[in-house]
Amino acid sequence: MPTTVPDRVRSPRQHLRLVRSCEACSLSACRTAPVVGDGPAPADLLVLAPAPGRHEDLVGKALAGSARNVLDAALLDARIDPESVRVTTLVRCRAEDGAPPTMAQIRACTAHLDAEFAMVQPSVVLALGALPTSVLLGHPVPFDKVRGYRLDVRGGITLVPTHQPHDAVRGDHTVAEAIRRDVSVAAAVLAGRMKSGADARDELRARLG
Numbered sequence: 001m002p003t004t005v006p007d008r009v010r011s012p013r014q015h016l017r018l019v020r021s022c023e024a025c026s027l028s029a030c031r032t033a034p035v036v037g038d039g040p041a042p043a044d045l046l047v048l049a050p051a052p053g054r055h056e057d058l059v060g061k062a063l064a065g066s067a068r069n070v071l072d073a074a075l076l077d078a079r080i081d082p083e084s085v086r087v088t089t090l091v092r093c094r095a096e097d098g099a100p101p102t103m104a105q106i107r108a109c110t111a112h113l114d115a116e117f118a119m120v121q122p123s124v125v126l127a128l129g130a131l132p133t134s135v136l137l138g139h140p141v142p143f144d145k146v147r148g149y150r151l152d153v154r155g156g157i158t159l160v161p162t163h164q165p166h167d168a169v170r171g172d173h174t175v176a177e178a179i180r181r182d183v184s185v186a187a188a189v190l191a192g193r194m195k196s197g198a199d200a201r202d203e204l205r206a207r208l209g
């Protein structure tokens, strides 16, 4: 059953209380520490990971350990202060076996995501992997064709899909390099040096054929 979250969550602290008490889906039974976004709200850039991993579940942080280091290195490379970025997850609780969230669990958690978008009011979202990308778009997409590109979601927010930093941690150096390039695209949109997702719609159509 979808969770109930007030129309307007006024602060990250209030959101933290709501997430910690949430039992709207089966994941509440196996979590250690539910994840709430970390970083400032509002923030120009929101990073959206799919779900907490083992490490994140222990510390209640959206992206922790080596994976966070990969993201932070890419942000610094693009001259973005990691402290200025909000990082969060599509669902807040980890499955016991680490399985990706089901669509029912994602739907149940949508109210928390909506509350976070309302608090953060990002102009650019960096989605880590195919799942948050397709959820934000509302339909599946060929991830390889849209990765690193600019898409228009939620009425004017630019979505830039990239890989999950966990894949770079597993030793694939090409992934870390691709994340760097994609973060530089997000930085260029933020700085007004590149078209937004809305303005790049025709380019995207041509690219997808």
Ligand code: SF4
Binding pocket: 003, 019, 022, 023, 024, 025, 026, 027, 028, 034, 091, 092, 093, 105, 108, 109, 112
């Ligand atoms: S995943 Fe989301 S909806 Fe499910 S229990 Fe956790 S906070 Fe609630």
